[in-house]
Amino acid sequence: MKFSVDMKPAIKKKQAPQKPASNNKLLIWIILGVALLFTLVFRLRMLNLPLERDEGEYAYIASLILDGDSPFSAYNYKIPGVSFIYSFFMIFFGQGIAGVKAGLMVICLLNVWLFYKAFSRFIPSLAAAIGALFFSVMMSDFSVLGNAAHATHYVNLFSLLALYFAGKWITKPAPLLFLAGGAMAGLTFCMKQPAGLLIPFFGLLVFVPYLKGFLKQWKKVLLSSLLFVAGVALPLGLLALVVTLYNDWERFINWTFIYPSQYASLLSFEQGVGVFKMMFPMIVGAFTAWWIAALAGFIFFAREKSISSTTRWILGGFALFTFLTVVPGYYFRNHYFIVFLPVVAAFAGYSIFWVREKLSKMMGNLGGILGLAVLFLVFLFPVQSRSKLYFSMRPEKISREIYRGNPFADSKQVADFIKRQAKDNDQLAVFGSEAQMYYYSGLKAATGYMFTYEMVKKQPFAEKMQLEMIHEIEASKPRFYIFSNVNTSWLVEPGSPDTIFKWMDASIVENYLPIGVVDILDTRSVFIQDSTVLTYKPQSKNVMWIFKRKN
Incomplete structure (x- = not known):
């Protein structure tokens, strides 16, 4: 049975990794089957789980792409790589909530399989399969907002592909492997800029097959x-x-x-440490045992004599560089950790293995059975504790539960209300960071600003952004306004410019009439429409x- 990919003999003899023993093959397939x-x-x-604001942004830009419009007419910090993938899946699954979620389902299924294929190049196949089981749950969980089609899922797709190709070229170098691996590394950057930190890591792995006799093989190295560089350059x-x-x-x-360079420098290192201390316990959440298992697995892996030092450095480096993708800006948002x-999961799987x-060495077959019992218990407890969210709670209720105070569960209803009154060529302006309203309504945005966070921060471009948004809306004269008076839709920083709020108040009074209000309570909402809006007094702050x- 393969216990590791020993790089030294693999490089010298150009042999493929040893296959796992046949008595483990069935177990591996069972575990992978459960993960998938x-x-x-x-x-x-989750096909009908309401979109949150990031998904709404990607989806709206994807709809622009499908309509032949520029993806850059919607302003955001992200390269539109994810939106292009959204648009691809929308062709097959349709432009609705289910279209977005079905595309994510395909990506996540691929990620589970690629996890196994990539890590089985470096750790035993059974350990990789167990890791894939852990990964299937952790990447889906609400603690990292894995329910949503964030860019980090797409980063994982290409980083795992790059790791797989690297594992292959390390044991048997081939030109197409370096080219393909470079292309996958380049695509991680196209999904999310901080993921570009993975490019130098995979670039370093190019040299691994030539560690012995490096100077003599300089032509092959070059x-x-x-x-690899050509591959990176392709995307x-x-x-x-x-x-x-x-x-x-x-x-x-x-x-x-x-x-983004301004946005990434708003927090100091000390503030970042504070944010990490606040966020990390939320990330670990119900999976404390799995994170402890991962730490133990890392220690076991580092101390295992049958594993080559090269293999240790490769997976240790991958751990370091994937964590570094979480760090830029020191925001440590939940979904950033999906890349890590x-x-x-791999080290957690290795610890169980x-x-x-x-146990098998000490107790024979009974030890193997006890080892499976350990896996069952470690895996079952977090899943059972969250089984209601995973398997029974309605999607709308899940949205209200995990995004308390946000308008996501109500956005589709509001958009449908607007659509019933809209005419051809009508436009919509959303004050707040609720890009899903543009996607749901099908109306063209009266401004390129999908999110308003940046313009209410104490940063050099804030006033300029506010004035630009005002100018665009005045020029468009949209028929509908939405004002998201929700804290998480703005996150106003004290001392930031307030020009946009003063202008908005005057513009609404002069040119608009209220036709609806959504009062977002703790786990439910009240939607008041038409004439009764004028007399309704909201019960919540959101x-x-x-x-x-x-006119």
């Missing part, structure tokens, strides 16, 4: 390096072509590089107002 089945069942249940070149075709270089540079979860191996132009 959980992912499938969970994602099918060729392999050039192929980046395609991105440059897209920007050129839409003639949006100035906007692209501003929004994906200049503005493959390593956590290690315990089972030790309210969404709908306005219609007078």
Whole structure:
């Protein structure tokens, strides 16, 4: 049975990793089957889970792409790689909530399988299968907002592919492997800029096959390096072509590089440490035992003599670089950690494998059975504690439960209310960070600003952004306004400009009438429409107002 990929003999003899013993094959397939089945069942249940604001942004931009419009006409800090994938799946699954979630389901199923294929190049196949089981649950959980189609799921797709190709070229170098691995590494950046930190990591792995006799093989090293760089350049070149075709270089540079550099420097290191201390317990959540198992697995892995030092450095490096993708800006948001979860799950899987191996050596078949019992108990407790969320609670109720105070569960109803009154070419302006309203309503945005967070921060471009949004809305004269008077839709920083609020108040009074209000209570909401809106007094602080132009 393969216990590790020993890089030294693999490099010298160019042999493929040893296959797992036949008595483990069935167990591996059973565990992988459970991991894939959980992912499938969970994602099918989440097909109608209301979109949150990030998903709404990606989906709206995807709809622009499908309509032939520039993805850069909607302003955001992210490269539109994820939106292009959204648009691809929308062609097959439709432009609705289910279309977005079905695409995510496909990605997550692929990620579980790729997890196994990639990590089985470096750890025993059974350990990789157990890790895939942990990963299938952890990446789906609400503690990391894994229910939503965030960019981090798509980063995992390409980082796992890159790791798989690297595992193959380490044991048997081939030109296409370096080219493909580079392309996958480049695509991680196209999904989310901080994931570009993975590119130098995979670049370093190009040298691993040539560690012995490095200088004598300099031509091979140079060729392999050039192929990897060419692979990285492929998606980046395609991105440059897209920007050129839409003639949006100035906007692209501003929004994906200049503005984010300001956003990423708002918090100090000390503040970042405070944010991490606050967020990390939420990330671990119900999975404390799994994180402890991962730490134990890392220690077992580092101390295992049968594992080559090269293998240790590779997985240790992957752990370091995936964690570094979480760090930029020091915001440590829940879904950022999804990129780090493959390593956590892999080491957790290795720890269970290690315990089972030790028990088997001491007690024979009984030890193997006890090892499976350990896996069952460690796996079952967190899943059972969250079984209601996973398997029975209605999607709308889940949305209200995990996004308390946010308007996500009500957004589709509000958008349908607007659509019934809208005419051709009507436009919508949303004050607040609720991009899902544009996607649901099907109305063109009266401004490129999908989110308003950046303009209410104490940063150099805040006033400029507010004035630009005002100018765009005044020029468009949208028929409908939505004001999301919800704290999490703005996150106003004290001392930031308030021009947008003063202008909005005056504009609404002069040009608009209220036609609806959503009062967002703790686990339910009240939607008041038409004439009764004028006399309704909201019961909560989180309210969404709908306005219609007078003339």
